[in-house]
Each structure stands twice: as structure tokens, then as C-alpha cells.
Amino acid sequence: MTDAGGPVADHDDPAADDGVPDLWRGLDLPGLADVHVHFLPPRLLDRIWSYFDAAGPLVGTEWPIRYKWTEDERVAHLRAMGVRAFSALAYAHKPGMAADLNRWTLDFARRTPECLPSATFFPEPGVLDYVRDAIDAGARLFKVHLQVGGFAPTDPALDPVWGLLTEAGVPAVVHAGHAPVGTAHTGPEPFAELLARHPALPAIVAHLGAPDYLPFLALAERYDRVALDTTMAFTSFFERFVPFPAAERPRLRDLGLAGKVLLGSDFPNLPYPYAEQLAGLVRLDLGADWLRAVCWHNAAALFDLPSA
Structure with a gap:
């Protein structure tokens, strides 16, 4: 495929992880920036992996995790693929666990130079205080999982938190969509209500908002600081359940070129090779400039990443 940014050859569709560097080198990028990577305390991560292994109610399908490796092995693999910036989403x-998680993830970022300092929160007494503490400690990205957390984004306890993130300009990756299993608090309606209250909130909608792609695309088009991440979208695993409508690819291209689509993967909790995420993006045939924006430039602008 070609565009104003030059050709993207077939061999740039990576079939395996060791081919990932060929993609970003072929695009003349310094590497990849992945805003949706999970690093958590080992005992908690083991419990999450067991939940996936059992295809728990919020998973809803067989999900054999490919990268059940040690923390050091997972960091080394990201580095080997050229992922120069990644999150540690917990x-x-x-109640009662977010502040401890933040201490762990922020410490992980201090000892892992490529990691964007990441944090989380839950609607509970004291939430504003520990979110402010996390920002003061350097947090540059938050994760909110409405499906797993089982709370509404408009919970009154969170109203001052969203206001603080807006004022500080610190984005939150929000699992707001119904996929893989919807709950009372997922879907575009609760998230749209949140944005109506906080229209300047910097937010990144995980999984492109799947399966409700169209309303989440519309929210990203309407609100200046709302973006989307590509996590699991366009992979063969995900497309069998919630295929992205081909007719909406021009809107996705426009949003990506406008800085509003960012690479996300869900590493290490993947039932397929990391390379499949990138191969899915290449197969969209949206052009080299779009791939450059999504794989690096959009996150680099958002988080002021070094260019070399």
C-alpha cells in the first residue's frame, strides 16, 4: 500500500514478534509507543491470569495467555521488539487497593526507564487525595476499568478526580466499552454522560470502545481531548466477535492523523503474538502516515517522548 508518506511493503506486516522491528524501521520511526500494557504486582497478576485461564464471567471465552513470563522477561521482550514507551496499567x-497499586506501579516506572508512570483509582473515601499524591509522584497516565471495577464513571466520588485530571492534563485509559462482556456501567452512554460533565477531560478509550465503535468514534470526533487505543482491535481473535465496520475506516484514518488513535496491545494478556496487533493495523491499508501516527507520533506528542 502507498500514501503520501511512502510505501508500506508486504514484509512490513509482521508475522512474528521478531519481525516487529522491521515494521517501525521501515516506517522510519524510533520505535513503538504502546499505551495499553499491563504490569502488576506478581500475586495479583497470577490471580488475573487464573481468571483468564478459567474463562471467567467477565472474559466469556477461552483466552490462553501467551506471555506468562517473569517481569524481567516481559520487559526484555518489549525492549527487543522496540517498544520504547509503554504503560504499566493496573x-x-x-475499595482499599488502588493506593497500594499506585505505589507499586510508580516504583516499577522508576526502575524501568521506558515505562510511563501509571496509576489507577476507585470510587472510595480518600480517592482524591491518593490520585493527587500519584500525580505529585509523577503519574502521567491512569487506568480506569469500568467493567471489572463495577462502577459508573459518573459516581459522585469520582467527580473531583475527573476535575483534577482535567486540570492537570493527565489522561486516563478508560475501559468504557462492553467488550468482551458488557455490564451495567459499560457502553457509550455512561461515558458520554461523563464527558458532558467534563468536556475537557483527557481520556483514551480502550479497545476503540468495542463493540460500539461508531458512538465512541463520534465522541472522539466531538471532544478535543478524547482519543482511542487500538487494543486487540483488528486481530483475528477480536474480529470474530466484534469486527470493526469497514465503512468506518475513513473516519478512523482521519482520527489517527489528527492525533486521536494510539497503539494499544494488552500485553502480556494476549492469546496471540504481539505482532498480530501490528499486522492487523497494517492490513487496514490506511497508509504509512497513519501507521506512523498511531505507532509512535500520537503518543510522542501526548507524553512528550524523546524523538531519538
């Missing part, structure tokens, strides 16, 4: 599913 998420609280009950």
Missing part, C-alpha cells in the same frame, strides 16, 4: 476492582 486497575482496582474493590
